[in-house]
Amino acid sequence: xxxxxxxxxxxxxxxxxxxxxxxxxxxxxxxxxxxxxxxxxxxxxxxxxxxxxxxxxxxxxxxxxxxxxxxxxxxxxxxxxxxxxxxxxxxxxxxxxxxxxxxxxxxxxxxxxxxxxxxxxxxxxxxxxxxxxxxxxxxxxxxxxxxxxxxxxxxxxxxxxxxxxxxxxxxxxxxxxxxxxxxxxxxxxxxxxxxxxxxxxxxxxxxxxxxxxxxxxxxxxxxxxxxxxxxxxxxxxxxxxxxxxxxxxxxxxxxxxxxxxxxxxxxxxxxxxxxxxxxxxxxxxxxxxxxxxxxxxxxxxxxxxxxxxxxxxxxxxxxxxxxxxxxxxxxxxxxxxxxxxxxxxxxxxxxxxxxxxxxxxxxxxxxxxxxxxxxxxxxxxxxxxxxxxxxxxxxxxxxxxxxxxxxxxxxxxxxxxxxxxxxxxxxxxxxxxxxxxxxxxxxxxxxxxxxxxxxxxxxxxx
Amino acid sequence: xxxxxxxxxxxxxxxxxxxxxxxxxxxxxxxxxxxxxxxxxxxxxxxxxxxxxxxxxxxxxxxxxxxxxxxxxxxxxxxxxxxxxxxxxxxxxxxxxxxxxxxxxxxxxxxxxxxxxxxxxxxxxxxxxxxxxxxxxxxxxxxxxxxxxxxxxxxxxxxxxxxxxxxxxxxxxxxx
Numbered sequence: 272x273x274x275x276x277x278x279x280x281x282x283x284x285x286x287x288x289x290x291x292x293x294x295x296x297x298x299x300x301x302x303x304x305x306x307x308x309x310x311x312x313x314x315x316x317x318x319x320x321x322x323x324x325x326x327x328x329x330x331x332x333x334x335x336x337x338x339x340x341x342x343x344x345x346x347x348x349x350x351x352x353x354x355x356x357x358x359x360x361x362x363x364x365x366x367x368x369x370x371x372x373x374x375x376x377x378x379x380x381x382x383x384x385x386x387x388x389x390x391x392x393x394x395x396x397x398x399x400x401x402x403x404x405x406x407x408x409x410x411x412x413x414x415x416x417x418x419x420x421x422x423x424x425x426x427x428x429x430x431x432x433x434x435x436x437x438x439x440x441x442x443x444x445x446x447x448x449x450x451x452x453x454x455x456x457x458x459x460x461x462x463x464x465x466x467x468x469x470x471x472x473x474x475x476x477x478x479x480x481x482x483x484x485x486x487x488x489x490x491x492x493x494x495x496x497x498x499x500x501x502x503x504x505x506x507x508x509x510x511x512x513x514x515x516x517x518x519x520x521x522x523x524x525x526x527x528x529x530x531x532x533x534x535x536x537x538x539x540x541x542x543x544x545x546x547x548x549x550x551x552x553x554x555x556x557x558x559x560x561x562x563x564x565x566x567x568x569x570x571x572x573x574x575x576x577x578x579x580x581x582x583x584x585x586x587x588x589x590x591x592x593x594x595x596x597x598x599x600x601x602x603x604x605x606x607x608x609x610x611x612x613x614x615x616x617x618x619x620x621x622x623x624x625x626x627x628x629x630x631x632x633x634x635x636x637x638x639x640x641x642x643x644x645x646x647x648x649x650x651x652x653x654x655x656x657x658x659x660x661x662x663x664x665x666x667x668x669x670x671x672x673x674x675x676x677x678x679x680x681x682x683x684x685x686x687x688x689x690x691x692x693x694x695x696x697x698x699x700x701x702x703x704x705x706x707x708x709x710x711x712x713x714x715x716x717x718x719x720x721x722x723x724x725x726x727x728x729x730x731x732x733x
Numbered sequence: 734x735x736x737x738x739x740x741x742x743x744x745x746x747x748x749x750x751x752x753x754x755x756x757x758x759x760x761x762x763x764x765x766x767x768x769x770x771x772x773x774x775x776x777x778x779x780x781x782x783x784x785x786x787x788x789x790x791x792x793x794x795x796x797x798x799x800x801x802x803x804x805x806x807x808x809x810x811x812x813x814x815x816x817x818x819x820x821x822x823x824x825x826x827x828x829x830x831x832x833x834x835x836x837x838x839x840x841x842x843x844x845x846x847x848x849x850x851x852x853x854x855x856x857x858x859x860x861x862x863x864x865x866x867x868x869x870x871x872x873x874x875x876x877x878x879x880x881x882x883x884x885x886x887x888x889x890x891x892x893x894x895x896x897x898x899x900x901x902x903x904x905x906x907x908x909x
Binding site: 281282283286417418422423426427429430433434437438441444445448449452453467468469470471472473474475476477478479480481482485486489492493496500700703704707 | 770771772773774775776777778780784787789791792795810813830833834836837839840841843844846847848850851853854855857858859860861862863868870872873874875878880
């Protein structure tokens with residue numbers, strides 16, 4: 272069986288490779304960075320234009336008051352679940368193949384939450400009043416309503432952002448010490464401050480291991496709660512197509528699915544851009560692909576269950592929305608979601624596709640297109656065909672919404688590109704630990720095999 | 734009596750482990766070893782087989798933080814609901830809407846639990862303190878360091894012992 276990672280890599284080599292990646296990436300890195308900055312600039316212009324002319328510039332009006340902004344918000348919250356899955360869950364289950372890739376998954380979590388958090392603000396219109404959603408004393412008689420899922424959203428997302436950033440940072444401290452010990456100038460000063468005097472003493476490692484485990488234990492229920500609460504934004508209303516009991520698990524599985532697809536994309540990107548062929552290996556990519564497929568099937572099942580409950584529930588409003596999705600003006604997008612989200616994951620079962628980086632990159636991007644379409648197909652068709660026929664109206668995004676959507680992808684990528692240039696994107700100490708344990712296990716197995724052959728030889732001799 | 738600190742670098746954990754065992758034996762027989770620490774590029778929980786189990790108190794911080802977070806979440810929601818209750822003209826609402834408050838209590842539990850865990854880690858691992866001058870960047874690469882504080886009477890003996898265990902380098906300083 273192919274090894275997840277070569278056992279003969281020297282520890283000093285790991286330091287060199289990862290530190291080198293922070294100094295000299297390929298040219299494609301700079302090209303991507305420039306494109307992202309340009310797109311973020313375009314997005315900033317679109318936001319400024321929207322504030323100048325009002326929310327009508329985004330073509331949002333009743334009944335279509337949410338549009339792409341809230342669909343994209345849900346999408347980015349979903350992508351953020353990658354870090355929790357790959358880092359926290361696989362850490363608790365002691366799946367050590369996660370070690371070379373989990374750092375970028377955790378960074379992806381933090382940056383996608385930061386991207387998601389922008390959308391309610393952009394959608395708010397009067398951005399200067401955003402603090403009304405926060406729980407604060409009500410001298411001004413604004414009484415924050417704790418019964419509203421929108422307030423739960425704020426609290427859950429702030430908790431998730433804080434916890435994810437701390438989880439990322441705490442897990443990085445030993446690596447920051449490595450950076451401190453091997454750099455000069457501003458980098459040395461920065462890592463020196465961030466490493467907090469880490470020297471790798473047995474006391475520090477003991478506390479570190481317990482802390483990391485405890486944080487992982489907190490992060491899993493937190494991630495589930497965050498997306499359940501986002502699902503509650505929809506499910507707690509009485510809108511047709513949203514008032515569904517299975518929405519929270521459906522959202523959580525969708526989140527894990529898009530997060531995993533996002534990890535495949537970043538895996539390939541990092542492997543190529545930073546020449547990480549020795550660490551981000553094909554066997555590890557195989558495992559991520561299989562995990563993505565398994566989660567895709569859970570999501571598919573929950574989707575089909577939802578269709579079945581609507582169909583056999585015989586609620587005319589719910590059924591009308593479902594028929595509208597499949598045969599109305601949104602049908603091409605809805606069917607694209609079905610093909611990309613439910614059928615395309617079967618491509619991940621092909622060994623040939625899993626070994627073809629360009630093809631796999633395309634598949635992973637298309638999977639996330641499917642997942643983004645899913646969010647849009649949750650938001651717009653329901654609002655188009657609600658309980659009041661006289662308000663029925665379709666929503667098609669204009670240039671402002673589309674530019675801001677594109678800018679959100681650029682913003683996320685920009686944050687990630689800056690992160691991987693300043694911080695180690697592969698966990699050096701965990702890769703060393705992985706190698707140490709694998710060497711130990713194989714040495715022990717060899718010793719046991721030698722012992723066994725000795726016993727057999729003795730028995731034969733006697 | 735003056736004391737010395739010695740810091741030896743070894744190629745791997747097994748060599749450092751042998752040196753630690755000998756130091757422990759020496760300390761048990763004749764004393765003289767004041768304190769001992771290992772500095773390594775990866776965690777070695779198996780070290781506790783040699784030096785004995787050492788307690789970690791981070792969980793206590795976590796527990797206290799989580800409980801305070803739950804109480805804080807409840808007080809925030811219930812307290813502000815009371816204020817809301819008096820200003821809202823319509824009746825028939827629960828004074829403390831517990832089912833909806835549970836969400837904030839849940840998030841409060843996790844938020845303060847995480848923050849307290851991090852605080853416990855900083856204090857427990859003795860971060861943010863001056864780590865001392867005896868350190869080598871090789872520890873963050875691939876070597877294992879053994880840091881010992883010994884009495885003057887045992888200084889030479891321990892130093893010789895460290896070299897005998899194939900230490901690559903032994904640094905030293907007198908405790909001021």
